[in-house]
Ligand code: NA
């Protein structure tokens with residue numbers, strides 16, 4: 001059998017296993033090792049398992065993942081989401097759609113310490129949704145805004161998905177994090193602008209809340225400044241060249257811990273639970289990393305990435321034509337699977353194409369994360385939507401998707417802006 | 433000499449530097465020559481940039497058959513290959529061309545023991561280089577309190593013995609480490625210094641053969657054993673001391689040219705050491721030799737004899753400092 | 754995923770990790786062992802963070818470093834991941850594609866779950882066998898840490914024991930799925946993305 005046929009069969013078996021709910025990392029590892037064994041020999045394939053597993057879990061630079069997960073868990077456990085929401089609300093709650101804008105702002109603040117979109121969406125489903133409903137916001141808008149705000153989690157640093165992209169493509173994780181800042185700010189502004197537009201075109205659709213006094217505003221800020229300062233310190237230190245990414249994570253986790261204890265917000269049970277939370281997620285992410293590497297070695301010996309690159313660059317579509325094709329593929333894949341699975345499955349094949357076309361690898365990291373994040377909210381399968389549905393029991397899927405449509409439109413526009421002006425993503429990292 | 437009945441094979445050649453590195457071409461030239469000599473029965477595929485496995489794992493990859501031939505830095509893993517570490521001792525080798533030939537000629541008999549689970553092809557070195565730092569380092573005592581990114585385990589032990597601390601970083605991470613103050617100094621070859629942009633962050637360069645790294649090019653045993661006698665002969669003809677030097681040359685020239693590039697840049701201090709200063713460094717490095725001898729003794733080899741052989745071989749090839 | 758759904762939300766994290774939901778049956782001996790394994794992994798997360806945090810402080814303020822903090826840090830990371838994988842495999846919180854599963858009837862969901870767990874058991878068993886080989890090989894090859902020249906294989910061995918416990922836990926999970934259906938709650942919420 002030719003190596004091409006082996007690769008095709010490998011992909012088919014992989015998809016079958018994944019659809020049968022075999023953990024993504026394990027399925028990739030199984031298919032990767034079996035395929036490698038068929039092409040190279042079973043002895044080397046078996047050795048590859050021990051070597052790759054041990055090398056991956058003991059790679060110092062990958063320590064960035066549990067460190068930032070731990071920082072996020074500590075800050076969350078010491079209570080920041082409702083404080084963020086309350087603080088933002090005191091400033092904008094009295095305007096039309098103001099609670100929606102406050103939700104986006106609070107999601108952004110939470111995203112700044114959390115690496116996960118799903119965590120952001122889950123948190124604000126319980127924090128912001130009841131408030132919006134209490135002031136008479138329609139269900140579709142309230143859930144839509146949370147689904148969209150949740151996607152900021154992976155765009156703003158720290159971001160687990162960006163870190164994994166960096167590991168697979170051997171790009172500097174620190175630069176990737178910093179590259180996410182301006183596109184993330186653009187996303188925040190465009191989400192807020194979208195709420196403004198909705199309010200303007202549908203009079204009476206979005207209500208306004210009561211106006212807060214300045215005293216309340218100062219009070220609200222007092223609860224959130226410390227953790228947000230920690231974020232500025234950590235990301236600033238990354239940007240300014242004080243820490244490596246792993247160190248920034250360690251400093252963030254240590255700082256979040258000290259801050260939480262000093263403010264009397266972290267009980268022993270909270271500390272224990274935060275450590276457990278970081279462990280669980282880290283274990284899940286490393287499982288897919290090991291699987292992705294094993295599958296990657298299999299693909300390398302089939303030479304599929306080289307052939308796909310030759311094929312794609314030989315289509316005569318030009319760089320932007322091929323890029324459009326790739327993004328279309330991601331939007332379709334986004335109907336089927338979640339962000340992390342998409343990244344680890346496709347990046348080893350797509351990345352050589354993208355670099356061969358002359359695109360900037362850091363910029364592409366931001367683009368690809370934005371595209372897969374769209375998959376989190378677009379129908380029929382969207383993790384953020386599922387998560388909201390699991391917290392807000394009485395809402396229909398269709399209602400959430402309806403509420404999210406304006407934000408999907410805004411995200412599409414943002415993608416086009418990022419492609420037209422790559423400097424938005426590349427400027428800050430180029431100054432590091 | 434190959435015959436038409438030889439079973440055609442395709443060798444997977446693995447290394448961990450980018451395809452733009454001069455080593456890529458050296459590997460291709462070697463493999464092309466093997467292919468030509470075998471009448472096309474020994475074909476090859478080159479996998480650069482850790483495509484087939486991490487840098488640290490390359491010896492194991494050749495041993496386990498994940499790759500058929502692999503480029504290995506034995507100094508990455510302290511304690512694992514004690515004998516060949518003699519090549520890493522400071523102020524021993526002054527030239528990469530003759531030094532590669534000398535290292536290979538000397539090490540070949542030891543390789544049968546120390547690297548017995550692979551088929552040894554040859555050993556070589558890169559262009560000897562000094563230490564590059566944010567401040568001027570003239571004497572061993574200057575290292576005290578400094579954070580140094582060492583090239584290999586021997587230099588790492590040297591740094592610790594002089595009161596400095598080690599910073600571990602891969603070649604691409606090194607610039608970052610220096611820029612962020614994670615490291616103050618680095619041992620790095622000259623051409624790569626410019627290639628990785630490290631000349632943008634360090635200004636003081638010691639121009640002396642303070643350090644050199646050893647490398648080996650090794651083959652999977654089974655791959656070799658499964659070949660026909662005529663194919664084996666082709667491989668044998670390409671695993672020689674002459675080939676060690678030929679293989680190392682493009683890289684050596686590339687690194688050597690870097691010295692003049694750095695000298696030509698403004699604001700850089702490229703300085704030589706006086707004989708007296710060199711004597712101090714040699715004296716400071718004495719414990720390293722003792723430590724090396726200790727490691728060699730554990731393997732059952734005679735360190736005295738091995739070291740004496742090494743210095744004579746270096747003299748014979750005119751590669752000593 | 755075990756326990757109450759919004760593990761990711763604030764404060765509820767504490768509730769999810771620290772105690773079982775009020776309605777759940779009393780925790781069995783097995784559950785406590787699993788909690789213990791998870792807690793052990795969690796302690797190592799704390800150690801890695803402390804190692805990194807203290808190293809940065811020492812470097813910035815005292816211009817010095819813990820010898821081998823790099824090697825210790827990465828080996829502790831290895832330990833925490835393998836022990837964490839054990840707990841994650843048992844709890845079913847791996848990253849999965851739930852498209853078919855969530856559309857299936859409970860009967861088919863159970864069949865899918867059993868199939869997936871059997872595959873998981875096979876993969877992790879193979880991994881554990883080959884990791885044993887890796888630990889033994891590392892010992893035979895005399896691989897040492899950079900600064901203190903401490904053997905690395907004992908760290909690898911501790912990590913490997915985590916993988917052994919993963920095999921045991923997945924075997925128990927498989928057994929429970931087949932013979933004690935209902936002992937796992939069905940929450941398609943996953944920790945990452
Ligand atoms: Na984030």
Ligand code: NA
Pocket residue numbers: 334335336374375376377378379380381382383
């Ligand atoms: Na989707």
